Amino acid sequence: MTLGRYIARKAGWYLVALVAAVSLNFLLPRLVPGNPVDVIVSNLARGGSITGEQQKAIYEGFVAEFGLDAPLWQQFLTYLGKVFTGDLGTSFANYPASVNDLIGQALPWSIAVQLPAVLIGWIAGNLVGAIAAFRGGNWDRSVFTSALFLSAMPYYCLSILLLYGFAVVAGIFPVGGAYSLGLTPEFSVEFLWDALSYYWLPFLSLVVVFIGGQAVGMRSMAIYELGGDYVNYARAMGIRDGKITQYIFRNAMLPQITGLALAIGTLVGGALITELVFSYPGVGTLLFTAITQNDYPVIQAVTLIITVAVLVANFLVEIAYGVIDPRIRAASAGEK
Amino acid sequence: MSTPNAPVTDEKAAPRANPFRSLNFSGRFWISLVLVLGVILLGLAGYLYPTGPGEKVGSLYDAPGAGLPLGSDNFGHDVLAVLMAGTRTSLIIGLVAGIVATTIGVIVGLVAGYVGGWFEELLMGATNVVLAIPSIIVLILISISLPQSSIWSLAIVIGITSWPWTARAVRAQASSVATREHIDVARLSGARLPGILLRDVLPYILSYIVMAFVLQIAGAILAESSLSMLGLGPSGANSLGIQLHWALAFQAVGGGAWWAFLPPTIVLTLVSFGFLLLQSSLDEVFNPRLRRGKRRQMKQAAARRAEEARQLAEQAASAPAPDTTRAGDPA
Amino acid sequence: MSELLARATNIRCVYGGGEKDFTAVDGVSVELGEGEILGLAGESGCGKTTLGNALAMIATPPLYVLSGSLEIDGESIDLSTLSVADLKRHRPYRGRTVSMLPQGAMNSISPTLRIRSLVHDVMRAHDPRVTKSEALDLARDRLKMLDMPVRVLDSYAHQLSGGMKQRLITVISTLQNPRLLIADEPTSALDVSSQRMLVEMLLAMVEQRIMSGVVFVTHDLPVLSQVSDRLAIMNAGRIIETGPTRQLVEHPQHDYTRTLLSSVLDPSRETRQRGRERSAGRGAAAATSSEEVGTR
Numbered sequence: 001m002t003l004g005r006y007i008a009r010k011a012g013w014y015l016v017a018l019v020a021a022v023s024l025n026f027l028l029p030r031l032v033p034g035n036p037v038d039v040i041v042s043n044l045a046r047g048g049s050i051t052g053e054q055q056k057a058i059y060e061g062f063v064a065e066f067g068l069d070a071p072l073w074q075q076f077l078t079y080l081g082k083v084f085t086g087d088l089g090t091s092f093a094n095y096p097a098s099v100n101d102l103i104g105q106a107l108p109w110s111i112a113v114q115l116p117a118v119l120i121g122w123i124a125g126n127l128v129g130a131i132a133a134f135r136g137g138n139w140d141r142s143v144f145t146s147a148l149f150l151s152a153m154p155y156y157c158l159s160i161l162l163l164y165g166f167a168v169v170a171g172i173f174p175v176g177g178a179y180s181l182g183l184t185p186e187f188s189v190e191f192l193w194d195a196l197s198y199y200w201l202p203f204l205s206l207v208v209v210f211i212g213g214q215a216v217g218m219r220s221m222a223i224y225e226l227g228g229d230y231v232n233y234a235r236a237m238g239i240r241d242g243k244i245t246q247y248i249f250r251n252a253m254l255p256q257i258t259g260l261a262l263a264i265g266t267l268v269g270g271a272l273i274t275e276l277v278f279s280y281p282g283v284g285t286l287l288f289t290a291i292t293q294n295d296y297p298v299i300q301a302v303t304l305i306i307t308v309a310v311l312v313a314n315f316l317v318e319i320a321y322g323v324i325d326p327r328i329r330a331a332s333a334g335e336k
Numbered sequence: 337m338s339t340p341n342a343p344v345t346d347e348k349a350a351p352r353a354n355p356f357r358s359l360n361f362s363g364r365f366w367i368s369l370v371l372v373l374g375v376i377l378l379g380l381a382g383y384l385y386p387t388g389p390g391e392k393v394g395s396l397y398d399a400p401g402a403g404l405p406l407g408s409d410n411f412g413h414d415v416l417a418v419l420m421a422g423t424r425t426s427l428i429i430g431l432v433a434g435i436v437a438t439t440i441g442v443i444v445g446l447v448a449g450y451v452g453g454w455f456e457e458l459l460m461g462a463t464n465v466v467l468a469i470p471s472i473i474v475l476i477l478i479s480i481s482l483p484q485s486s487i488w489s490l491a492i493v494i495g496i497t498s499w500p501w502t503a504r505a506v507r508a509q510a511s512s513v514a515t516r517e518h519i520d521v522a523r524l525s526g527a528r529l530p531g532i533l534l535r536d537v538l539p540y541i542l543s544y545i546v547m548a549f550v551l552q553i554a555g556a557i558l559a560e561s562s563l564s565m566l567g568l569g570p571s572g573a574n575s576l577g578i579q580l581h582w583a584l585a586f587q588a589v590g591g592g593a594w595w596a597f598l599p600p601t602i603v604l605t606l607v608s609f610g611f612l613l614l615q616s617s618l619d620e621v622f623n624p625r626l627r628r629g630k631r632r633q634m635k636q637a638a639a640r641r642a643e644e645a646r647q648l649a650e651q652a653a654s655a656p657a658p659d660t661t662r663a664g665d666p667a
Numbered sequence: 668m669s670e671l672l673a674r675a676t677n678i679r680c681v682y683g684g685g686e687k688d689f690t691a692v693d694g695v696s697v698e699l700g701e702g703e704i705l706g707l708a709g710e711s712g713c714g715k716t717t718l719g720n721a722l723a724m725i726a727t728p729p730l731y732v733l734s735g736s737l738e739i740d741g742e743s744i745d746l747s748t749l750s751v752a753d754l755k756r757h758r759p760y761r762g763r764t765v766s767m768l769p770q771g772a773m774n775s776i777s778p779t780l781r782i783r784s785l786v787h788d789v790m791r792a793h794d795p796r797v798t799k800s801e802a803l804d805l806a807r808d809r810l811k812m813l814d815m816p817v818r819v820l821d822s823y824a825h826q827l828s829g830g831m832k833q834r835l836i837t838v839i840s841t842l843q844n845p846r847l848l849i850a851d852e853p854t855s856a857l858d859v860s861s862q863r864m865l866v867e868m869l870l871a872m873v874e875q876r877i878m879s880g881v882v883f884v885t886h887d888l889p890v891l892s893q894v895s896d897r898l899a900i901m902n903a904g905r906i907i908e909t910g911p912t913r914q915l916v917e918h919p920q921h922d923y924t925r926t927l928l929s930s931v932l933d934p935s936r937e938t939r940q941r942g943r944e945r946s947a948g949r950g951a952a953a954a955t956s957s958e959e960v961g962t963r
Binding site: 228229234330 | 760778825
């Protein structure tokens with residue numbers, strides 16, 4: 001199968017996944033029996049966070065925006081329309097703040113921590129794993145065990161340990177938040193420098209666990225490849241170890257790329273709670289607050305964005321794999 | 337480069353030894369087993385522990401001491417009692433979810449791998465779709481839709497969102513087994529699909545199923561704790577995640593009440609690590625290419641060989657050339 | 668036998684990995700003449716492949732060569748391989764003095780490596796100055812000489828059939844004109860017509876002195892009886908009997924040889940016919956006389 005067909009097929013399935021995700025996002029909250037808006041709004045009122053007038057405004061706004069009196073399929077289309085035009089609605093709990101604004105404020109913080117964590121973690125983790133596999137011996141043993149331990153640890157567990165150890169006890173890092181009190185976010189050196197000290201622990205808790213996972217995977221793959229026939233043959237031809245290492249690396253990388261897709265999904269999920277631990281103002285904290293406040297528009301918007309982001313990342317990874325693996329890139333010509 | 341355990345040829349000329357010799361459980365296996373059993377014992381110990389998890393025995397975050405080995409939590413409950421109960425809950429959820437996920441995954445994977453063709457494509461496509469959507473998101477969406485979540489409903493929900501991974505692994509194995517001869521024999525002798533799957537395919541992939549099951553349990557435990565920390569955990573119950581949830585909500589970390597959050601963190605880490613280590617050591621048992629050999633034994637053997645080689649070299653130097661057993665005349 | 672090409676003396680190999688090492692090759696010595704194809708035959712587990720590995724100097728753990736020397740081109744090479752250092756020491760000889768045609772040729776090419784890159788790497792392994800175009804020119808000449816399509820160079824392993832890969836590996840293994848080629852079960856995984864093509868290719872290469880001698884390791888005695896000039900029978904790590912093929916097959920001296928031959932060889936019409944064609948084709952190039960009939 002050629003690269004073109006491969007990409008087309010993947011694109012097709014990812015489109016299906018997107019549709020499924022959006023539908024799920026739409027349908028699940030509506031499974032709540034009874035009129036969801038009534039429940040939601042009455043919950044809000046009970047919580048005492050809004051006035052009677054606000055309550056009425058929210059109720060009417062919600063009904064109007066999503067056409068709740070219309071049949072389900074029409075609601076779905078309205079929802080789709082809104083989503084594709086980028087209108088994610090209005091928050092309940094922070095009425096009349098628009099969801100777009102809330103997410104717009106939170107998203108950069110999350111991306112700032114997660115994206116570098118994935119990139120650096122992937123490169124460093126695979127290097128460490130490969131070296132461990134080639135060196136063997138005691139080095140391999142200790143690297144493997146520590147990497148396995150780190151990868152086994154949930155992201156937020158490491159967060160808690162780091163926070164307690166380095167911030168509360170040792171006082172090296174601040175105990176939560178993203179920047180010092182009194183400062184406002186802006187693109188100045190001053191602010192960025194200040195934000196950096198808050199950045200380290202959240203970043204470390206993500207990248208260290210990620211490295212652990214990648215290292216373990218790469219090590220297993222490399223060891224498996226070391227036993228391959230082509231390694232023996234290359235050696236039999238007098239090819240140097242360094243060159244053979246290149247062969248092994250290239251082959252071991254392929255399953256690692258596949259694994260990257262899943263690893264990103266896990267990281268994003270774990271980062272949600274990591275943000276909670278550090279009181280970091282990213283989408284995780286936003287989501288958590290929204291859940292406690294039953295702020296459905298925000299919850300739905302956040303889950304949708306996270307899902308779409310992960311799907312896009314996975315799709316790109318799959319395309320990269322198709323390009324790199326010659327068994328897919330170069331169609332089977334069948335030279336008999 | 338390290339010297340790998342490269343399988344040299346088909347005629348390895350190794351002694352036809354007791355097959356169980358190859359089931360050489362490494363040190364890692366025993367360590368992981370100890371960890372997992374230790375956590376299970378911790379949970380069970382809750383039945384013997386005098387104080388119940390719901391009893392108020394102290395005030396907000398009493399430090400350990402005076403009959404409270406791990407102090408009291410934000411509700412004034414005995415942290416150790418809560419820990420034990422929480423461990424039990426988490427393990428149960430993990431087990432139930434693991435069983436559900438593995439069962440669904442194995443069935444889907446077996447059928448897809450064995451039947452093949454467009455059916456396999458369809459199933460695997462659907463599996464990949466489910467896999468691509470982050471499971472935590474689905475769990476969140478489902479949890480907020482359910483009015484109340486109990487231990488069992490949560491376990492089942494986690495189970496039905498995490499089977500795709502197992503299905504994929506099982507399918508790969510099943511489709512490679514499906515091409516082996518004994519399957520053809522079974523088919524020709526008239527066996528039907530469920531029978532073939534059960535008797536002829538399943539035994540060969542049992543090792544993979546076991547490993548997948550181990551991973552599912554670990555994943556489920558972590559999934560539950562993630563949900564609990566987001567406030568979507570089983571209502572009215574104690575779990576490791578819920579314990580952490582309260583610790584975070586009441587600022588235990590900032591306040592330095594380490595007894596409130598360190599124990600569940602450590603237990604969570606250990607149980608996750610234990611299961612992962614178990615899976616990786618099982619992987620070595622079932623997949624010999626990953627084995628790297630016992631250190632001490634290999635060193636002794638290498639020394640032995642070096643000695644033998646030296647002796648042979650000495651012999652060769654002093655003695656005349658040994659007989660070459662050449663019968664037959666050069667033409 | 669014609670002029671001596673190589674002499675291997677007192678090779679002893681063990682397999683480690685348990686409490687006790689297993690002796691796979693127990694003090695074997697063997698000689699090979701110029702332009703000669705020596706068949707190394709025996710049942711599975713007799714140690715012939717291990718011996719081949721020891722000669723090609725690619726014994727990797729759990730296989731260890733405790734002793735042995737190879738005299739070739741006036742040099743005496745110590746074959747003992749106990750550690751990684753020994754493997755490194757042997758590198759200059761591998762592929763150049765002694766080369767290996769492996770058993771699992773199907774998987775001997777890395778899936779992410781283009782054939783032409785492999786060719787270049789093989790040539791560069793012993794002479795870093797060889798450029799890619801020089802290496803590819805040589806490869807193309809060889810391929811043309813042996814009636815193989817030149818475009819395999821641009822392919823990946825997965826694009827080639829099993830038989831094609833086997834012949835390609837044969838070309839790659841002999842790119843540097845090794846003095847001695849160890850062919851380990853090269854025909855075992857092939858269908859009959861591919862087998863024939865490979866065997867003819869090996870014979871042609873020996874004729875053209877691409878390599879000076881071949882040790883053909885196999886359990887497939889009928890193939891050996893057509894191809895090899897001399898035959899060595901192995902059992903339980905020792906060489907039981909050696910001699911010119913025709914002589915050994917018709918008048919085996921040893922009981923084991925007799926048993927082996929009688930259980931395997933079946934001088935069917937087809938074999939005889941092929942044998943006649945073989946003799947006619949090879950003509951005077953062979954060291955042995957070209958009589959027909961029997962098992963040749």
